[in-house]
Amino acid sequence: xxxxxxxxxxxxxxxxxxxxxxxxxxxxxxxxxxxxxxxxxxxxxxxxxxxxxxxxxxxxxxxxxxxxxxxxxxxxxxxxxxxxxxxxxxxxxxxxxxxxxxxxxxxxxxxxxxxxxxxxxxxxxxxxxxxxxxxxxxxxxxxxxxxxxxxxxxxxxxxxxxxxxxxxxxxxxxxxxxxxxxxxxxxxxxxxxxxxxxxxxxxxxxxxxxxxxxxxxxxxxxxxxxx
DNA sequence: GACTCAAGTGCCGTGTGCAA
DNA sequence: TTGCACACGGCACTTGAGTC
Numbered sequence: 306x307x308x309x310x311x312x313x314x315x316x317x318x319x320x321x322x323x324x325x326x327x328x329x330x331x332x333x334x335x336x337x338x339x340x341x342x343x344x345x346x347x348x349x350x351x352x353x354x355x356x357x358x359x360x361x362x363x364x365x366x367x368x369x370x371x372x373x374x375x376x377x378x379x380x381x382x383x384x385x386x387x388x389x390x391x392x393x394x395x396x397x398x399x400x401x402x403x404x405x406x407x408x409x410x411x412x413x414x415x416x417x418x419x420x421x422x423x424x425x426x427x428x429x430x431x432x433x434x435x436x437x438x439x440x441x442x443x444x445x446x447x448x449x450x451x452x453x454x455x456x457x458x459x460x461x462x463x464x465x466x467x468x469x470x471x472x473x474x475x476x477x478x479x480x481x482x483x484x485x486x487x488x489x490x491x492x493x494x495x496x497x498x499x500x501x502x503x504x505x506x507x508x509x510x511x512x513x514x515x516x517x518x519x520x521x522x523x524x525x526x527x528x529x530x531x532x
Numbered sequence: 533g534a535c536t537c538a539a540g541t542g543c544c545g546t547g548t549g550c551a552a
Numbered sequence: 553t554t555g556c557a558c559a560c561g562g563c564a565c566t567t568g569a570g571t572c
Binding site for chain 2: 463503
């Protein structure tokens with residue numbers, strides 16, 4: 306099971322706790338640091354997938370810390386700042402920030418933007434490594450090919466994308482809004498049943514080939530999970 | 533024979549309604 | 553709230569008739 310590790314470097318403990326709580330609730334492993342030195346050490350020593358960096362840190366201010374981390378490790382960094390001036394945003398982007406969020410920030414927006422940055426990053430990483438191999442199931446992105454126990458299965462482009470996202474995020478509950486955006490490239494609508502239909506067809510095909518139905522599980526009111 | 537174009541066909545994605 | 557069956561529309565591809 307792959308857990309996405311986030312590092313939150315934020316001096317405001319209340320804000321940090323709130324943000325970390327929301328992120329943990331989505332299954333992320335979150336390390337919190339409250340000053341820049343501690344944050345720098347954690348960023349360099351731990352195996353982190355994404356950093357949320359407060360721009361107004363004491364000791365080493367945000368821009369300097371961003372530069373130091375960016376020189377050392379190539380991971381996505383999102384900057385949170387109360388100073389939402391165009392010039393400062395440009396400076397952060399120039400120094401390697403992957404996203405900029407103005408405070409006070411909405412927790413849902415932060416969460417969605419974290420997901421978006423991670424998605425962009427992982428998509429880039431996965432562009433060339435295009436095979437997923439999980440137990441008896443093999444997915445080849447280039448040929449959009451699905452094999453179960455060595456038997457070839459026919460999937461439509463959307464069905465393949467949906468299965469790919471679920472297998473790629475194995476054990477994680479993938480929310481419907483996320484799947485709509487990632488697979489169908491449109492916003493989730495409560496009464497839109499398209500995704501359910503695609504998932505139903507994928508499940509049917511895999512079960513017919515001998516896969517246990519509960520491996521492609523529905524998490525009531527939350528989304529779907531492949532295990 | 534080569535080309536164009538309309539009609540037919542099948543696949544895919546979506547919407548709706550019903551049952552669980 | 554979800555799974556499923558069914559119907560429908562859009563689109564691409566194939567086929568066959570008509571024209572040059």
